[in-house]
Amino acid sequence: MALRILVVDDEEDVELLFRQRFRKEVNDNKVNLHFANSGLSALDILKDVSHQDIIVILSDINMPGMTGLELLEKIKAQYPNKKVMMISAYGNEQYMNEAEQKGADDFFTKPVDFKLLKEKILSDI
């Protein structure tokens, strides 16, 4: 069964980037990718019955409206079993500590090292 991942980022091109990066995994049906361009739409997707099996959420921190850290809190409150990994352009400790406190499972800084990301995601399964 493919691992269903939800990627949350306000940048549209993130979807194309992820699809190409995980092209092999997607083709091999190891990974199933979903995308949301804001925290609110991410929560909407998670609410959807057909998406209950999304286990991993990859979220950017800097987004208009709801920030990645707020989304993290909400997901952890509603779905304690889901894994949330944070991605930020600002690799500062403050963000990292805050993400950790709020229950983030991992923290990546941009530019994302996809090799490392894949390893982490796939090894967890």
Added chain:
Amino acid sequence: MKFDKIRILITLLSVFISINSIFSQDIATVDELNASASALIQTNGTESIAEVRRMVTKSLSMSIELNYSKGEIDAYNIMAETYELEGNPQIALKFRKRASKKQANPDAPSNVTIVKPKTIEDFAVSTIPNSAKSQAKAAQPKETQSIVSEEVQQPIETKKVVQSKSSVNKPIETTSGNTEKQIENKLTEIEEKQKLIEQLQQQSVNEESDSLAEIRQAEIAKLQAETEAAQSQIEALRKEKENNDLRLKQQQYLMGFLAVIVVLMLIFVFFVIRQIRAKNRANAELAKALEELKSTQEQLVQKEKLASLGQLTAGIAHEIQNPLNFVNNFADLSLELLQEIKESSDLEDIKAIADDLIQNLTKIYHHGKRADSIVKNMLQHSREQKGAKEPTDLNELLKEFSNLAYHGMRATNKDFNCKIVQSLDATIPKVSIVKQDLGRVFLNMFNNSFYSINKKIALNIDSYLPALEISTHAEGDKVKITIKDNGLGMSEEVKQKLFHPFFTTKPTGEGTGLGLSISHDIIVKLHNGEMQVESKEGEFAQFEITLPKQ
């Protein structure tokens, strides 16, 4: 006549009382005087006339007093002799007549009554002319007058003095001092005259001869007239003096007044000069201060630009970082894809990979451009020189700068978040504007909005959902841009001062107070637009920018 009888009685009484002793002695004295006078005139002639006359007048007065007719007759005769000797037979004749008259009637009282003179000279002066005048009166008054003039020296001199004085006094340009002296002289003159008048009056009282009295009175009248003339002259002089004094005082006042005016004018001139100098100095200082102020203002404007730029540095870094990440990632992916093409033999596969490659390269190009644009905007923002107007897509500009502002805020305030609602009218035409200037305005608006929202977030209101609404729409020949945030809003007082330079609600050091002032200038002065604010304190703030399409 009654008077005469009394006189006779007194004389007789005196004769009886002093019979031998004094009486005989006095008569002897008279005879002696007459004899020596006669002897003197015989020996010395004209030389001793004055002395002889003095002696004779003495004997005459004594004779009259003693009623000694012989002595009187002798005296007359000697007097006549002196005049004859002088070559004045007419007066001499008169004396002779008197002598013969006395001889004919020795008991008849004498016409001549003489006031006792203090000295013989005085006596001579006052007596002889009188007898002369009384004689002259009948015959030649004119001559008598001349004799009087000669004999009576004092009044004549006085008259002369008066005349000379008056002649001196005539010019008006006499000084006050001179006038005073003149008055003093006049006064002494008058005193002398009055003394003389008194003397004469006394004489006239005693005189029994009407003719002599008349002459005396005429003289008195003349003297009085002279005195009056002198007094009137004094009066005139006094008046003149008063006038002079008055004029002098007026002149003094005038001089004083003029001096005061001159002094005042000098002081005025001094102050004017000082003020002009002070003004010149002040002007130079002001010009310098203005120059400094201008340069300070320029520096402040530049500082404001740099301050907003500094605020954005993090946002800009983020904005550049993102496209760079895409460029790197898509380039990396493209390499992988090319590797796959090399290894693949399936044409369909290769074609699919080629499509991906095209897509990737397009993205690389797009994000490269995006980064380029951000860098260019950043440079434009900090540049000082004025940019040219060019047709610009306002929607794109708004998006770009709202992103910059948002990420700038995010970079510095981790708790910050805000929903950005964009309702941008895609049909609005490109508007000719100076991109960097309008970009600065938008950036300023967004920064302010986010600042206000962030402050409200800090209040921890549970139901608060931060939001920024950006909208554009065409309105006739104008384009309207509305930026509305639900931050803290502003009071009416703040609203009034909003566009004033250096007005800021931010703490010291955080805001220059020039952001909205410069923004207002850019919209109104540079682009002929309008800028309006609406707000409700604690609820919202809305800025409406209207720009003409052309």
